[in-house]
Amino acid sequence: xxxxxxxxxxxxxxxxxxxxxxxxxxxxxxxxxxxxxxxxxxxxxxxxxxxxxxxxxxxxxxxxxxxxxxxxxxxxxxxxxxxxxx
Amino acid sequence: xxxxxxxxxxxxxxxxxxxxxxxxxxxxxxxxxxxxxxxxxxxxxxxxxxxxxxxxxxxxxxxxxxxxxxxxxxxxxxxxxxxxxxxxxxxxxxxxxxxxxxxxxxxxxxxxxxxxxxxxxxxxxxxxxxxxxxxxxxxxxxxxxxxxxxxxxxxxxxxxxxxxxxxxxxxxxxxxxxxxxxxxxxxxxxxxxxxxxxxxxxxxxxxxxxxxxxxxxxxxxxxx
Numbered sequence: 001x002x003x004x005x006x007x008x009x010x011x012x013x014x015x016x017x018x019x020x021x022x023x024x025x026x027x028x029x030x031x032x033x034x035x036x037x038x039x040x041x042x043x044x045x046x047x048x049x050x051x052x053x054x055x056x057x058x059x060x061x062x063x064x065x066x067x068x069x070x071x072x073x074x075x076x077x078x079x080x081x082x083x084x085x086x
Numbered sequence: 087x088x089x090x091x092x093x094x095x096x097x098x099x100x101x102x103x104x105x106x107x108x109x110x111x112x113x114x115x116x117x118x119x120x121x122x123x124x125x126x127x128x129x130x131x132x133x134x135x136x137x138x139x140x141x142x143x144x145x146x147x148x149x150x151x152x153x154x155x156x157x158x159x160x161x162x163x164x165x166x167x168x169x170x171x172x173x174x175x176x177x178x179x180x181x182x183x184x185x186x187x188x189x190x191x192x193x194x195x196x197x198x199x200x201x202x203x204x205x206x207x208x209x210x211x212x213x214x215x216x217x218x219x220x221x222x223x224x225x226x227x228x229x230x231x232x233x234x235x236x237x238x239x240x241x242x243x244x245x246x247x248x249x250x251x252x253x254x255x256x257x258x259x260x261x262x263x264x265x266x267x268x269x270x271x272x273x274x275x276x277x278x279x280x281x282x283x284x285x286x287x288x289x290x291x292x293x294x295x296x297x298x299x300x301x302x303x304x305x306x307x308x309x310x
Contacts, residue, residue: 060250061291064250067249
């Protein structure tokens with residue numbers, strides 16, 4: 001096993017871990033936003049427009065951390081600067 | 087397998103300038119938007135009761151409300167700017183659903199260019215509204231020690247805007263491409279519908295965040 005194989009192996013494993021941990025954090029955060037949004041909707045159904053809008057904005061902001069992890073994982077897999085031949 | 091996520095396919099050469107697929111598709115989005123909006127504007131003028139005119143007015147009202155609420159004050163220039171951003175991002179998602187066309191914003195350079203527009207628009211709007219000194223005072227508030235943090239936050243939020251748009255658009259295209267390769271024709275249709283929803287949401291977020299940043303620069307010093 002030469003250095004390049006080891007590097008590729010580590011990159012693939014790290015990409016998996018990046019995505020797993022990144023998705024975990026975003027999932028926890030989004031679930032809290034969803035629960036809080038449902039709670040607010042149940043209390044104030046008249047304000048559903050504003051609540052839903054702010055909820056979606058918050059969801060997309062939280063999800064962007066998972067998207068950053070996805071970009072890093074894809075860089076590791078497909079555009080890794082340290083692996084030769086790419 | 088190399089799905090060509092971070093590079094851009096060169097389709098033609100125009101003199102010394104390579105014409106990439108992103109350049110052509112984003113130019114196509116701009117031209118289509120200008121033509122269709124001119125059509126809607128003509129309908130509003132000549133047939134104000136028609137469906138097209140009603141749709142155009144509803145779209146405009148939606149965008150103007152969105153910008154006004156997130157910037158915190160009415161500003162016709164900002165409405166045009168934010169509305170154009172929204173329409174461009176959403177129209178590029180729509181164009182990206184066509185077979186063989188990549189969403190222009192699923193290229194990092196295109197997404198970064200949109201975020202850079204916001205990065206430039208913040209000081210321009212702030213200086214126009216408050217004057218150079220009034221705008222620069224924002225960086226020394228509440229304490230001059232926070233100047234480096236203000237500068238870092240300007241840069242990092244621009245990078246975050248670009249990466250968020252790029253990551254969402256690119257991951258949608260990648261998932262559709264993977265499902266087509268694994269499962270076959272017509273299977274990824276629900277995912278493409280989800281892609282449209284995400285594209286709408288990202289256009290919304292991008293516009294809101296841009297207008298919040300610009301609105302914060304305009305309102306410097308009003309909080310006291």
